Amino acid sequence: MWFKKQASVLGDFEQLVLLGVLRLEPDGASYGAAIRQEIHAKSGRDVSINAVYTTLDRLESKGLLESWIGEPTRARGGRRRKFYRLRPTGLAALRQAYRAFTGMADGLQGRLEAK
Amino acid sequence: MRLPAEWREFIIGDLEEEFESRAFSSARAARIWFWWQAIRCLVAPPPTRRAVVAPDVTPTRGDSAMQSLVADFRYALRVFARTPSFAIAIVAIFAVGIGANAATFSLVNAVLIRPMPLEEPEQLVRLFTRPPRMAGAPQRFVVSPGKFSSWQQEARSFEGMATYSGQLFTLTGLGSARAVLASTLGAGFFETVRARPALGRDFRPEEDIAGNHRVVILSDRFWRNELGTASDVIGRTLMLNSEPYTIVGVMPASASVSSWGPMSREIWVPLALTAERRTVRDNHTLESIARLKPGVTSAQAQAEMDAVSARLEQAFPNTDTGWGAVVVPLQEAIVGNSRLMLVMVLAAVALVLLIACANVGNLLLARALSRRKEIAIRSALGAGRRRVFQQLLVEALVLSVAGGVLGLSLAYVSLGTVSTLVANQVPRANEITIDARVLLFALAASLITGCLAGTVPALRAGRSDLNDALKEGGRGGAAMGVGTRRALVVCEIALAVVLLAGAVVVVRNLTALRNVDAGFNPTNVLTMNVFLPGARYPPAQRTAFFRTALERLRALPGVESVTFVDNVPLVGGSYQALIPEGYPEVRDLDRMTVQVRQVTPGYLQTMGIQLRRGRDFSESDGEVMLISESAAKLYWGNDDPIGRRAALPFSRSIMREIVGIVGEVRQLSLVSPPMPTAYVYSPSLPAAATFALRTRVDPMSLAQPAVGVIHALDPEQPVQNVRTMEEVRDRTLGAQRFASSLLGMFAAMALLLASIGIYSVLSYIVRGRSREIGIRAALGARAGDIVTLVIVEGLTPTLAGIAVGIVAAVVAARFLDQLVVGLSASDPAALAFVAGALTIVALLASLLPAYRASRLDLVKALRAE
Numbered sequence: 001m002w003f004k005k006q007a008s009v010l011g012d013f014e015q016l017v018l019l020g021v022l023r024l025e026p027d028g029a030s031y032g033a034a035i036r037q038e039i040h041a042k043s044g045r046d047v048s049i050n051a052v053y054t055t056l057d058r059l060e061s062k063g064l065l066e067s068w069i070g071e072p073t074r075a076r077g078g079r080r081r082k083f084y085r086l087r088p089t090g091l092a093a094l095r096q097a098y099r100a101f102t103g104m105a106d107g108l109q110g111r112l113e114a115k
Numbered sequence: 116m117r118l119p120a121e122w123r124e125f126i127i128g129d130l131e132e133e134f135e136s137r138a139f140s141s142a143r144a145a146r147i148w149f150w151w152q153a154i155r156c157l158v159a160p161p162p163t164r165r166a167v168v169a170p171d172v173t174p175t176r177g178d179s180a181m182q183s184l185v186a187d188f189r190y191a192l193r194v195f196a197r198t199p200s201f202a203i204a205i206v207a208i209f210a211v212g213i214g215a216n217a218a219t220f221s222l223v224n225a226v227l228i229r230p231m232p233l234e235e236p237e238q239l240v241r242l243f244t245r246p247p248r249m250a251g252a253p254q255r256f257v258v259s260p261g262k263f264s265s266w267q268q269e270a271r272s273f274e275g276m277a278t279y280s281g282q283l284f285t286l287t288g289l290g291s292a293r294a295v296l297a298s299t300l301g302a303g304f305f306e307t308v309r310a311r312p313a314l315g316r317d318f319r320p321e322e323d324i325a326g327n328h329r330v331v332i333l334s335d336r337f338w339r340n341e342l343g344t345a346s347d348v349i350g351r352t353l354m355l356n357s358e359p360y361t362i363v364g365v366m367p368a369s370a371s372v373s374s375w376g377p378m379s380r381e382i383w384v385p386l387a388l389t390a391e392r393r394t395v396r397d398n399h400t401l402e403s404i405a406r407l408k409p410g411v412t413s414a415q416a417q418a419e420m421d422a423v424s425a426r427l428e429q430a431f432p433n434t435d436t437g438w439g440a441v442v443v444p445l446q447e448a449i450v451g452n453s454r455l456m457l458v459m460v461l462a463a464v465a466l467v468l469l470i471a472c473a474n475v476g477n478l479l480l481a482r483a484l485s486r487r488k489e490i491a492i493r494s495a496l497g498a499g500r501r502r503v504f505q506q507l508l509v510e511a512l513v514l515s516v517a518g519g520v521l522g523l524s525l526a527y528v529s530l531g532t533v534s535t536l537v538a539n540q541v542p543r544a545n546e547i548t549i550d551a552r553v554l555l556f557a558l559a560a561s562l563i564t565g566c567l568a569g570t571v572p573a574l575r576a577g578r579s580d581l582n583d584a585l586k587e588g589g590r591g592g593a594a595m596g597v598g599t600r601r602a603l604v605v606c607e608i609a610l611a612v613v614l615l616a617g618a619v620v621v622v623r624n625l626t627a628l629r630n631v632d633a634g635f636n637p638t639n640v641l642t643m644n645v646f647l648p649g650a651r652y653p654p655a656q657r658t659a660f661f662r663t664a665l666e667r668l669r670a671l672p673g674v675e676s677v678t679f680v681d682n683v684p685l686v687g688g689s690y691q692a693l694i695p696e697g698y699p700e701v702r703d704l705d706r707m708t709v710q711v712r713q714v715t716p717g718y719l720q721t722m723g724i725q726l727r728r729g730r731d732f733s734e735s736d737g738e739v740m741l742i743s744e745s746a747a748k749l750y751w752g753n754d755d756p757i758g759r760r761a762a763l764p765f766s767r768s769i770m771r772e773i774v775g776i777v778g779e780v781r782q783l784s785l786v787s788p789p790m791p792t793a794y795v796y797s798p799s800l801p802a803a804a805t806f807a808l809r810t811r812v813d814p815m816s817l818a819q820p821a822v823g824v825i826h827a828l829d830p831e832q833p834v835q836n837v838r839t840m841e842e843v844r845d846r847t848l849g850a851q852r853f854a855s856s857l858l859g860m861f862a863a864m865a866l867l868l869a870s871i872g873i874y875s876v877l878s879y880i881v882r883g884r885s886r887e888i889g890i891r892a893a894l895g896a897r898a899g900d901i902v903t904l905v906i907v908e909g910l911t912p913t914l915a916g917i918a919v920g921i922v923a924a925v926v927a928a929r930f931l932d933q934l935v936v937g938l939s940a941s942d943p944a945a946l947a948f949v950a951g952a953l954t955i956v957a958l959l960a961s962l963l964p965a966y967r968a969s970r971l972d973l974v975k976a977l978r979a980e
Binding site for chain 2: 031032033036037048049050051053054057073075076077079080081082
């Protein structure tokens with residue numbers, strides 16, 4: 001309800017996607033393929049492009065992201081990219097998730113980082 | 116499978132971009148990567164913007180009813196796409212039910228409803244004589260030439276009338292010799308029927324006179340098969356019984372009516388009676404057809420014929436006393452007594468569909484209740500009960516129409532099988548097709564069943580309590596609607612009882628008829644027909660031929676005895692009044708008629724007919740006669756007829772000595788009572804014969820050798836109807852066999868559906884009551900107690916259903932008893948059997964749910980909430 005509005009609780013893949021957007025935003029490269037590669041490179045999860053778009057779409061419909069469409073490029077056979085950017089609610093949600101994670105993980109680094 | 120349009124550009128662009136960058140290092144790896152990604156994208160594409168949500172449940176003011184229907188329709192499709200197994204199960208049940216109905220209806224349509232393929236067929240009537248009344252005498256009989264010509268002169272109701280008959284010809288000169296069944300037509304036949312030759316001309320009136328009669332009209336079939344559609348056939352000759360017949364015409368294919376003898380033949384020739392035979396009034400041998408004048412009904416024609424018959428009785432007291440005339444519409448004459456049976460079968464299959472409806476209703480109700488949260492949300496958002504009702508009904512209709520389409524295709528596929536199965540049992544069976552009427556029927560059946568199956572769940576679901584439904588963790592929903600579901604099972608069982616009781620009665624009736632003492636023994640008897648045309652075999656040669664054939668047949672290994680008879684039992688035959696010597700000739704034709712059969716010595720032994728007194732015929736006998744006990748009583752009363760003599764009306768000069776008295780035989784059919792009969796033996800034999808062989812081995816194994824004997828005597832002599840006496844008997848039971856096999860099948864379907872119904876309701880109840888069962892188990896109930904609990908749960912509606920069904924069956928039986936003579940549907944034994952069978956089925960259907968209940972995981976069940 002409006003008077004108890006809280007940032008959405010994020011699923012773990014949603015967190016990865018939002019983090020991907022956050023990382024790539026400054027370079028102006030936060031679009032599907034780049035996010036997918038970033039997740040693959042940093043988290044080791046080889047996800048499909050459609051999984052990424054499905055999640056992006058859901059996050060956008062929750063109001064955590066906004067998107068715009070870029071110019072056609074040659075490397076893409078004249079197709080356009082769809083870029084994403086975090087909205088304040090998205091950032092808040094990600095912060096909350098981060099706080100929850102670090103809070104819970106506090107003092108456990110030794111055990112979590114051990115092999 | 117394809118990507119949603121809104122995503123296609125970005126996804127393909129991304130794939131291409133990454134492929135390009137990967138191709139730098141390894142083109143092959145890049146290709147593999149690309150295809151792997153592409154497949155993953157296609158298998159689970161990103162959602163389209165219009166996500167799956169319920170349609171607007173509250174139509175705004177502008178929403179037309181049509182729009183909301185379309186929305187409901189689309190929503191129904193989406194719901195079923197989400198749970199295909201449920202939809203498939205229901206569509207399958209509907210398909211079987213509607214398919215069986217459509218197939219049965221297409222049969223009814225072909226036989227009863229669709230008009231005969233003739234010009235203005237409703238104006239065509241068959242004319243019969245009505246013989247003087249006596250026990251077992253037929254209601255309709257063929258006509259004598261003399262009576263027919265009196266009708267022709269006196270009756271004014273008819274535009275035209277004609278006689279016809281059939282004759283077997285031996286066709287030579289076109290390949291190997293073969294038998295051809297021809298219709299012999301009196302003058303004006305084609306004119307009356309309004310069939311016009313495609314080539315050549317119709318018969319001329321003067322060709323119906325003996326001597327001018329050697330002309331023939333060919334059927335399209337004969338013209339094609341035998342003459343290769345030669346256009347110059349008119350004027351050519353055909354050798355029939357070794358006489359040349361000039362071809363004068365060819366009928367078009369459209370003139371062929373397979374269900375009506377005279378129009379289904381290969382060729383037609385004039386009847387051409389001799390002047391002497393034309394005046395015969397007391398020998399009834401001809402069929403007749405007439406066309407009513409426009410505007411005259413068959414009832415009016417009947418009234419006129421009654422008056423004509425009364426006048427003829429005055430004019431010809433010797434021959435016409437007691438004889439009447441019967442006017443029967445042609446279609447009715449052909450369809451005859453199969454009407455009642457077909458209507459019965461249609462009613463039975465409709466019951467199956469009703470049971471299927473109850474079953475589907477049950478499934479839909481379960482589903483509607485499991486969806487009651489969704490429904491409650493819609494109601495909360497303002498959907499009225501009407502709106503919810505409409506949506507659930509549309510869902511049911513979508514399923515039933517899909518089932519109807521599938522069922523219709525099933526019916527279409529099975530038509531060929533159906534028509535061959537019933538070919539010998541139902542007239543016009545070969546005309547079965549799926550036409551507009553059948554399509555309409557199937558559509559109507561689909562809509563009605565959809566409404567029937569959908570209404571109860573839709574009403575029930577619309578009634579559920581909003582608050583209760585919305586409450587998370589409220590009663591699991593399982594115990595809801597149990598009353599309605601039980602009621603549906605009760606209906607199902609009751610319908611099944613009615614259907615099963617009917618089926619049992621019909622099957623028992625058939626068995627009883629098969630086992631009825633017909634007075635002869637049909638096992639191990641082979642029969643075959645041989646007709647020796649007069650043109651090829653004059654009487655002396657004919658008798659010699661038959662005697663040699665009898666001799667050689669008797670010599671075949673495995674043959675016990677051989678005989679010769681004009682008509683075997685159950686096929687009917689001649690029907691005359693005896694003239695006992697030394698007694699005043701009785702004119703009381705009402706009673707004094709006997710079946711007359713011409714036989715040879717050995718007939719009694721071959722047919723297994725009992726000799727009561729006196730002796731059998733012997734080869735050395737002259738003109739002798741055997742009579743049945745009732746015939747002896749009829750003519751000689753208490754006097755002993757053995758040694759006395761009697762004559763037959765058509766050969767008054769020949770006095771035949773009675774040598775013995777034999778047992779009664781059902782000559783006409785198994786249903787009609789035995790008739791007084793006289794068996795005549797005369798040293799000269801008739802032209803049309805049935806050979807009957809009593810065998811020690813399987814009678815059909817002697818079919819080849821027996822036909823071989825005839826062909827050894829005359830290679831060109833056709834042999835017809837080689838069949839066992841049991842086949843002859845079963846043919847007369849065609850209608851009963853048809854009804855019992857179909858009713859048996861439908862009863863099996865009903866049983867299956869009923870057991871599915873019981874099973875599904877019980878599993879549902881067990882699931883819903885798992886907590887209660889868990890508590891019982893926790894309190895110490897043993898597995899046996901729980902099994903009993905579930906079985907009692909299943910048996911309660913079953914027993915209620917059986918009780919309702921028995922009442923319904925008894926009421927239905929009252930109605931049936933009036934329609935079918937000698938068939939008692941309220942047979943207590945049959946009802947007891949049905950009740951027992953259904954109880955066992957209910958027990959079996961309860962076993963699995965009961966077993967599941969007894970093996971319920973206690974902890975899970977108690978923790979479920």
